[in-house]
Amino acid sequence: MxxxxxxxxxxxxxxxxxxxxxxxxxxxxxxxxxxxxxxxxxxxxxxxxxxxxxxxxxxxxxxxxxxxxxxxxxxxxxxxxxxxxxxxxxxxxxxxxxxxxxxxxxxxxxxxxxxxxxxxxxxxxxxxxxxxxxxxxxxxxxxxxxxxxxxxxxxxxxxxxxxxxxxxxxxxxxxxxxxxxxxxxxxxxxxxxxxxFRFGKTMKVAFAEDKQHSCSRCLACAKACRLGLDPMGKGLYPLCHNCGACIDACAKTRGGGGPLSFKF
Amino acid sequence: MNRKLLRPPGAADEIDFAARCIRCGMCAQACPYRAIRIAGLLDGLALMGTPVIKAREVPCYLCMKCPPVCPSGALDRRLKRKQDVRMGTALINRNECLAWQGTICRSCYQSCPVFDEAIKMDSELRPVVDRKKCVGCGICENVCPVDPAAIVVAPWSRM
Structure with a gap:
């Protein structure tokens, strides 16, 4: 939020x-x-x-x-x-x-x-x-x-x-x-x-699942995206402009343990 | 290309100016007299968003605040002295000018910022423009009592 x-x-x-x-x-x-x-x-x-x-x-x-x-x-x-x-x-x-x-x-x-x-x-x-x-x-x-x-x-x-x-x-x-x-x-x-001006180290929305950060496929992130993109899918870039709405939505529904985060 | 519009002081010649101006409007914001207007679509697609001066409404008072704010160099940022400005040159329509028609009038002569140099009075007290000295600010055009003005600024086109 x-x-x-x-x-x-x-x-x-x-x-x-x-x-x-x-x-x-x-x-x-x-x-x-x-x-x-x-x-x-x-x-x-x-x-x-x-x-x-x-x-x-x-x-x-x-x-x-x-x-x-x-x-x-x-x-x-x-x-x-x-x-x-x-x-x-x-x-x-x-x-x-x-x-x-x-x-x-x-x-x-x-x-x-x-x-x-x-x-x-x-x-x-x-x-x-x-x-x-x-x-x-x-x-x-x-x-x-x-x-x-x-x-x-x-x-x-x-x-x-x-x-x-x-x-x-x-x-x-x-x-x-x-x-x-x-x-x-x-x-x-x-x-x-x-x-x-985007290269490998540019900040991006990363979808990374592990034991602490599991995905329930609730699609809250996709619903939150104001551009209509799918943050879990591939090919998010170059359309995604890093507003962070999907990460917020993910953190909200998963109580902070969501798989979406900004990564460099 | 014949320049139809009067540009702010320091403007490059019209072709170069149109290419360099990024239509940001900063010169218009810098102008304390609101002399610089932003051209609209009706002035032509290529000129839309560029700064123009309509001297009959508000002329350029040569405060020299706009050239240094130009981000793209479309206005020469080094231009400091108002005598060095070359926006255009005033042209007198002798058939309409009161002084040339025998009435006493010194409006343009008295208001010229390059006083007694750009506009001089001849032996019979008629105004004459020295094109080498005229900066093209349009103050004469603005104050001319004849309607439409008997002295108008022709924008420079260095082509």
Whole structure:
């Protein structure tokens, strides 16, 4: 339960910050600036690696500050996996909320597309290749977290939002009525790019049965997964973004002796 | 490519700018005058999310707060002096300009931040733009009493 509460707190803080940063900037407090494309904490810059890489291959030029700022999010991705997606990304939070609503409403939709995991990397690769051809960082157009944060700022500043926000509406409706968690599972290029930085030692949900940690096949973990994955099965990655809900559910039903845990 | 939109100070030429700008909106957040707006889909898919200045609404007051915050280098972070800014150049429509039509008006001349250099008054008290000195901030366009403005900034396209 601990992870779950902490995660909810981080998710809520993200939304609070997305709204607070432009409001504070407006009052002249500029310690924190930016959006989920790029964030400035004092002199420190943190930039979405996909946007940064695209800008570099579209220009084509390597900006030192930009290069350093895209390496910062890569580090947590190497150690903890795609925790940005599960703990920070506002689109994931919105999708989780509407997933819950869809379940409650009993909407009939596809649970899974059974797409090869490679499909999301194909989408990302197409976007990367199209950047130099189109002459601008194309994936920024479909970066859901970026759009949500920039449009919130735009609303606070200009009292209006752009049509980009329509993408978020389309994602919500599609996931609500057609395919469960389609964006995060099969499309989002921001998540795909962060998923590249995974290696053997990256934190993962591990299913390990022994005498102390037996599995009763209660499926509490699979029910708890907000992405509709099966934590006991193989091929959890790269879709799993380490939110920890399955581990919480397992610990709850098995009284701490469950077979699921985070391992490096 | 003809630049249609006025970009913030320090913007690279339009093709390079469109490629480098990651649409993060940080320059707009840094602008204390709210002069920098975020372009929408109606400005074109390729320009969506990029910063634009609509000088007739709010011009750039050259506070120079936006170039250093740019995370991608689409705005030249080294740009410090406002005289070095080259956003565009002001063009006077002499058929509409009050001074050129014989009425006394010094609005643009008096409000120009590169005072008496970028806009000078000729011997007959008519404003003349020196394109080498004009920074393209659009303050003249903003204060012009003629509607639509008789002096407008043409964004630079270094192509």
């Amino acid at each position: 601990k992870t779950g509460l902490l995660r909810r707190a981080v998710q809520a803080s993200t939304f609070a910050l997305i709204a607070a940063i432009p409001v504070l900037n407006r009052k002249g407090i500029t310690v924190l600036m930016g959006s989920l494309y790029s964030l400035a904490i004092g002199p420190l810059r943190i930039t979405d690696p996909l946007s940064g890489v695209q800008a570099m291959i579209a220009s084509p030029a390597v900006d030192g500050v930009l290069l350093f700022s895209i390496l910062i999010p890569v580090l947590p991705a190497l150690i903890f996996g795609r925790v940005f997606c599960s703990w920070v990304c506002p689109q994931n939070t919105i999708s989780e909320i509407f997933d819950y609503i869809s379940e409650r409403l009993g909407v009939k939709r596809f649970e899974s597309l059974h797409l090869a995991v490679r499909s999301r990397y194909v989408i990302m690769a197409c976007l990367l290749v199209s950047a130099p051809l189109a002459g601008f960082p194309v994936a920024t157009l479909v970066s859901a977290p970026g759009i949500i944060s920039v449009q919130t700022a735009k609303y606070i500043y200009e009292g209006a939002v752009g049509l980009e926000l329509g993408l978020i509406g389309v994602i919500i409706l599609f996931e609500l009525f057609v395919v469960r968690r389609a964006w995060c599972n099969y499309i989002c290029p921001v998540g795909s790019f962060l998923g590249i």
